[in-house]
Amino acid sequence: MSSQLDPQTREELVNPKDRSFTQRLATAADWRSAILIPFLAVFSALIIGLVIIILTGSSFAEAMNAYLALLQGSVGSLRAISETLTAATPLILAGLSVALAFRAGLFNIGGEGQALIGGMFAVWVGFSITGLPFFIHLPLAIVAGIVGGAIWGFIPGILKAKTGAHEVITTIMLNYIALRLVDFLLKTTMFQREGRNDPVSKNIEASAEYPTLLTGIDSAMRVHAGLFVALGAAFLIYWLLFRTTIGFEFRAVGANPSAARYAGISVTKVYILVMLIAGALAGTAGAGQVLGLLGRTTPGFTADLGFDGIAVALLGRSNPWGVVAAAILFGGLRAGGQQMQVSANVGIDLISVIQALIILFVAAPALISAIYRLKTPVASAQISKGWGA
Amino acid sequence: MSDNSAAYEKSPIESYESTEKKSNVLSKSKVRRAKILGIIMLLLSAVVMFVLAPASQGIATFGLSFPDDKFQLDALAIPSTAALYVLAMVLAFLGGTQFLKGFQRKSTLILGISFVVFVISIMIWATAGQEFSLISMLVSTIARTTPIALGALSGILCERSGVVNIGIEGMLLGGAFTGVVMGSLLGGWVGLIAATITGGVLALLLAFLAINYRVDQIIIGVVINLLVLGLTSFLTSQILVGRPEWNDAPIFPAIKIPILGDIPIIGPMFFDQTVIVYAMFGLVALTTFLLFRTRWGLRTRSVGENPKAADSLGISVSKTRYLAVIYGGMVGGFAGAWFTLGTVGRFDEGMTGGAGFIGLAAMIFGGWNPIGALGAALIFGFSDSLSQKLALINTSIPTEFLAMTPYLVTIVVVAGLVGRARPPAADGQPFEKQ
Numbered sequence: 001m002s003s004q005l006d007p008q009t010r011e012e013l014v015n016p017k018d019r020s021f022t023q024r025l026a027t028a029a030d031w032r033s034a035i036l037i038p039f040l041a042v043f044s045a046l047i048i049g050l051v052i053i054i055l056t057g058s059s060f061a062e063a064m065n066a067y068l069a070l071l072q073g074s075v076g077s078l079r080a081i082s083e084t085l086t087a088a089t090p091l092i093l094a095g096l097s098v099a100l101a102f103r104a105g106l107f108n109i110g111g112e113g114q115a116l117i118g119g120m121f122a123v124w125v126g127f128s129i130t131g132l133p134f135f136i137h138l139p140l141a142i143v144a145g146i147v148g149g150a151i152w153g154f155i156p157g158i159l160k161a162k163t164g165a166h167e168v169i170t171t172i173m174l175n176y177i178a179l180r181l182v183d184f185l186l187k188t189t190m191f192q193r194e195g196r197n198d199p200v201s202k203n204i205e206a207s208a209e210y211p212t213l214l215t216g217i218d219s220a221m222r223v224h225a226g227l228f229v230a231l232g233a234a235f236l237i238y239w240l241l242f243r244t245t246i247g248f249e250f251r252a253v254g255a256n257p258s259a260a261r262y263a264g265i266s267v268t269k270v271y272i273l274v275m276l277i278a279g280a281l282a283g284t285a286g287a288g289q290v291l292g293l294l295g296r297t298t299p300g301f302t303a304d305l306g307f308d309g310i311a312v313a314l315l316g317r318s319n320p321w322g323v324v325a326a327a328i329l330f331g332g333l334r335a336g337g338q339q340m341q342v343s344a345n346v347g348i349d350l351i352s353v354i355q356a357l358i359i360l361f362v363a364a365p366a367l368i369s370a371i372y373r374l375k376t377p378v379a380s381a382q383i384s385k386g387w388g389a
Numbered sequence: 390m391s392d393n394s395a396a397y398e399k400s401p402i403e404s405y406e407s408t409e410k411k412s413n414v415l416s417k418s419k420v421r422r423a424k425i426l427g428i429i430m431l432l433l434s435a436v437v438m439f440v441l442a443p444a445s446q447g448i449a450t451f452g453l454s455f456p457d458d459k460f461q462l463d464a465l466a467i468p469s470t471a472a473l474y475v476l477a478m479v480l481a482f483l484g485g486t487q488f489l490k491g492f493q494r495k496s497t498l499i500l501g502i503s504f505v506v507f508v509i510s511i512m513i514w515a516t517a518g519q520e521f522s523l524i525s526m527l528v529s530t531i532a533r534t535t536p537i538a539l540g541a542l543s544g545i546l547c548e549r550s551g552v553v554n555i556g557i558e559g560m561l562l563g564g565a566f567t568g569v570v571m572g573s574l575l576g577g578w579v580g581l582i583a584a585t586i587t588g589g590v591l592a593l594l595l596a597f598l599a600i601n602y603r604v605d606q607i608i609i610g611v612v613i614n615l616l617v618l619g620l621t622s623f624l625t626s627q628i629l630v631g632r633p634e635w636n637d638a639p640i641f642p643a644i645k646i647p648i649l650g651d652i653p654i655i656g657p658m659f660f661d662q663t664v665i666v667y668a669m670f671g672l673v674a675l676t677t678f679l680l681f682r683t684r685w686g687l688r689t690r691s692v693g694e695n696p697k698a699a700d701s702l703g704i705s706v707s708k709t710r711y712l713a714v715i716y717g718g719m720v721g722g723f724a725g726a727w728f729t730l731g732t733v734g735r736f737d738e739g740m741t742g743g744a745g746f747i748g749l750a751a752m753i754f755g756g757w758n759p760i761g762a763l764g765a766a767l768i769f770g771f772s773d774s775l776s777q778k779l780a781l782i783n784t785s786i787p788t789e790f791l792a793m794t795p796y797l798v799t800i801v802v803v804a805g806l807v808g809r810a811r812p813p814a815a816d817g818q819p820f821e822k823q
Contacts, residue, residue, distance in 0.1 A: 052620075056627045107607055165803040168555070168607055169753060172746055173796035180796075184789035310611055347626040349738075352619030360612045364604040 034322070038315055040368050041361035042329065049354045053346055066344035073339020074332035080339070082214055082221040088331025089223075089292065090115075092230035093285035094309025095316060095323040096237050097153075097278040101167075102318040103241060104274040105254035110156060110171025111282040111306025113178030114149040118283025119290045120182060121148030123297045124191070126204025126290065137207040141291055142229065142284065149283015150276050152178060157275025161268040167275070175306065183299050193296070201297040210292035226288040231324065233281060238320040240277075250274055282306060311359045330355065426496055427488025430503045434480035437510045442473035447518030454524060459651040469517035476510045508775075511791075515779050526778045528657050534763075534770030535669045535731070536561060536741075539724030540748020541755060541762035542676055543588070546717030548757060549680060550710045551693035552599050553606040553817040556613030557721050558745025560588040564725020566621040569736040570629075572638030572729065580638055581665075581726050588722015589715050591617065596714040600707045603819035614745075622738040629736065640734040641665060665723075665731045672720060677759045689713045693813035696820040706820045721745075747773075750799035757812060769795040 046067070053063040074084050094111045101108035122145035129137060156170040185191045186199035193202045214221035241247040252260040253270045261267050286302050294301060312330055316322030337351035361368050368374070449469045453462040483503050487496060512521070540557045547554035564584035572580025591613055598604040629636040641663040650660040659670075680686035691699040692709045700706050728744075729736050747769050754768075755761030776791035 052623070056624065109611070159800070159804050163804040165800070165805070169749075169803050170800050172555075173750065173799050176743055176746065176796045177793050180789040180793045184787050187787075307611070307615060310608075311615075314608070347623045349619050349623035349626060352615060353623060356612050356615035356619055359608065359615070360598075363608040363612070364598055364602050366602045366604075367598075 034317060034319075036374075037365045037368055038317070038326075038362060040372055041315070041358050044361055044368065044371065045354045045357035048357055049350055052350065052353065058346070062344070063346075066340050066346040069340045069342075069344045069346075070333070070336035072336070074336035076339075078214075079218060079221055080335060082223040083335035083338070084328065084332040085223045085227055086293070086331070087334040088327045089226045089230050090285040090288050090305055091308055091312050091327035091330050092324055093233055093281050093288065094305045095312030095327050096233055096320060097281035097285070098306075098309045098313035099316060099318040099320065099323050100237055100241070100250070100281065101274055101278045102313055103254050104250040104270055105257065106160070106271065106274055106278075107168050108153070108156075108171055108275065108278045108282075109168055109306065109310065110152065110174050110279070111285070111309040112302055112304065113171070113175040113306070114152040114279040114282035115286030115289075115302040115305045116175075116178040116182050116300075117152040117286070118145035118147075118149035118279075119286030119297055119301060120185060120191075120201075121145055121283070122208075122287035123201050123204055123290045126208035126295075127202040129208075130205055132205075132207055134207040134209075134211075137205065138210065138291065141204070141208040142287055145283045145287020145290075146280045147283070149286065150280040153275045153277070153279015153282065154272065157272040157279075160275070161271040179300060182297065182301075186297065186299060191297075199299050203296050204291065208291055209295065210288070222293065224292040226292040229284065229288065230327075233284065234320045234324050237281075241320070246273070282309065285309070308355070311355050314359050314362050317362075420491070423491035423496060424488060426500050427484050427486075427491070430480055430484030430487055430500065432484075433503055433507045434477050434484050437473055437480060437507065438477035441510055441514040442470055442477060445469040445473060445514045445517035449513045449516040449518070450520040451512075451516065451523040452520060452525075453654060455657060458653065458657070460653050462653045464520070465523070467513055469513050472513055473510055476506055476513075480506055480510075512775070512779075516782065519782050521778070521782055524654060524657060526774050527654065528661075529778070530767065530771045530774040531658050531662060531666060532732075532770075533773045534766045535666050536724045536727045536744045537748050537751050537769050538673060538763045538766035539669050539720055539727070540745050541751035541766055542672060542759055543717045543721035543724065544749055544752040545680075545755075545757055545759055545762060546676065546689075546720065547592070547595070547714045548752070548816050549693045549813055550689045550713035551696060551813060551815040551818065551820070552596065552710055552714050553610065554592075554595060554714070554717060554721075555607055555610030555749060556591065556595060556617075556745075557610075557748050558741060558743065559610075559613035559615075559617035560591050560718055560721030561725040561728065561741045561745045561748075562614075562621055562739070563587045563591055563617045564722035565728040565740060566617075566624070566725075566736050567722075568726035569638045569729035569734070570635055572726075572734075573635050577639045577641055577730050580730050581723065584726035584730070585719045585723045588725065589719040591722070592715045592718020595718065596711045599714075599819065600710055603821070606817050606819075618739055621736070625736060625738055636735050638730055638734045640732065641730055663731050665727045668723070672723075673759045673763050676720075680759070685712075690813070692820075693815055696815050696818075700820070700822060706822070710820075724748075747795050750795055753812075754799055754802050768798070 050063050050067065053066055054060060058066070073080050075081055094115065097111050097114070098108050122141045125141040125144040126137075129140070132140070152174060155174060156165075156167045159165040159170050160167045183199060186201055191201045193200050210224040210226045212222065212224050213227070214223055239247075241250060249260070249265045249270055250273075252263065252265055253267055257267050260270075282305075285305055289302060289305070290297060308330060312323055312326045315326035315329070316324070333351050333354065334348075337348040340346050340350070341348045447469060449467045449472075451465040451467070453465060454460070480503055483499055483506075487499060515521075540561060543557050543560060544554050564587050567587040568580040568584035570580075571583035595606075595609050595613060598609050599606045625636075643661050643663055644667075646660040650656045652660070678686075680690065688699065688704050688709050689712075691702075692704060692706050692713075696706045699709075725741065728740055748766070751762045751765040751769055754765035755763070772791050772794040776788040779791065780788045
């Protein structure tokens, strides 16, 4: 591991405000890594997806039909766009959670567990308190989700800071602990719905639900106000990272912890704070699913949100606005995937394959450079640093 | 790795070694650790004494033989309340001594013993007034240990050479899938070979991206897991659902070894299992020998510890890593076959259910050593099997908490409370030849 910063990172650390986003795009390498590589990654993944459809016994025309359905299901109508944004909402938050940790040199694989715990906190506030007006009850439930996620993020943070326990291991383990904990809680009288034997929680009060945005036009449009919370969070994280001292400290620790410590930054504090905020973001994502869509919790209700968050953060290159764009793309793939399954009979699991391929190509820009014979290959980002003890 | 906050504040390895040299002078952190361990044991004792013992009555019966075993052992009948009070006293004694004087170097062992005593207490409490087939639980412990131990072995092979492998789960799942398809079409042995090859191919992808393109190894692992989960689920829904005959493989029968298989308890556990289980023990032994007793092993380990030094001595870092990673992947794919060819004979989406991650945990808990990992896998297999079997008899025990144990134990281990596992020094770091 080199302990020296490359000139670009150093420049950005020392003087982040001097170069505007457009100016930064102007340099060729940045343009490649921010726009061209992600675009080619998505393109290549879709091509491989097409090959997989054909290999499983469809004709070329049928496969193209499936992709047409994918397109229609994601942007083909107002309802499709509503579905895309609905799916994108939690992905933005989960992606921000991973992206923020990446910026500080931490790999948060624990979004799944943090979202689960956040969701459980939110659902409890949602069903146990009654008689509140929605402008108090809803924020209260969201805050509960934030607190739940933050607690689950705090644990790996403090372990990393105080004992050096690698966050990848602890967050993976905490994911499974959260899964089992949810299984257990859903069987207790505190959570389980009366008269049910299967693990399902009580339904939240109407006053704790996110208001829907477009049901006035069509009652099937599910997009809800959680979208604004997610976009607000993206702005907040952008502001935190690039406009505040603490954000500067985060990025400094991410670039080189030893140098940051030498410069007087408390690495311990940064690790704890970053994981706390990352957990809070994932918790908000889990809470959003409960308050905006599900209205209750079931075992594993987050459906791999945390892992999708990793994909989103990588594709968005850990930039808050990049994360928003990536989340909308993946939301579109999810929404379109439903349509593809229904009308073209191609299983939605293909979307997971395409997503995995996108991460792969984004994480290995050299591969893309080699395939498309780009000049100046972009170096792979090293985010994790072994198990380091 | 110098960029860790803890490295400056305290390095547990160094402080451990330095206190050993100065023998009787204990560092502050060691005293604190001893106190914490003592408090944990006293808490366990309190739980047994005040929660479990008052709540149990009647005789707890543990079956030690299957009805058709050659030599029958009488079922073990334990008066639950009295036994629990005795066990609580044992725990209190151990915890009190640890808290006041400390067992020093033996304290980790004592903590382990305390946990064993605690688990026995839980079993007695849960079985009070009922019958529990201890022997079938022990037999299934060995079965459930198999994929975990093999998964851990897969991880060890990769990481000893310096390549982090968190794609074990994907390798298991891939092996399970191709194993069942080829097994259904061409028979169990072909399925086993196909599963092994699948793991090898996935490992080749890991090695290629990690070594040639120096992609972040943890990301490759995440990608392998997602890719295999998506691909196998997709192929299941697109192909296997329409062709059930492709998803109906023969299951390897348990082979009883003459004479040894008739020994009470040990016989059914170790000498009446499927070939996959025997192969697991064989592979653990073989890999231990290869890693620590052969030239290949020395080279692999040196590449994982200090690739620069190895390179300067003329060892090809990338070739050595490729070999170790592919061997590891093949072990992982083989382990996957256990899920289909070793148990149910059919594939279900995501059927490995996190066993690969438990394998990863076993690898760390076992200190990147095959024998240690087997021991850790046995503990995890035991907790898994115990929670399954306890769920069958009607007890009030929340089995979810037992199922959590492997994960909790792993966190405790990586946090360094119970000894510290040290990974290979160059684990996860790409090597660039200069």
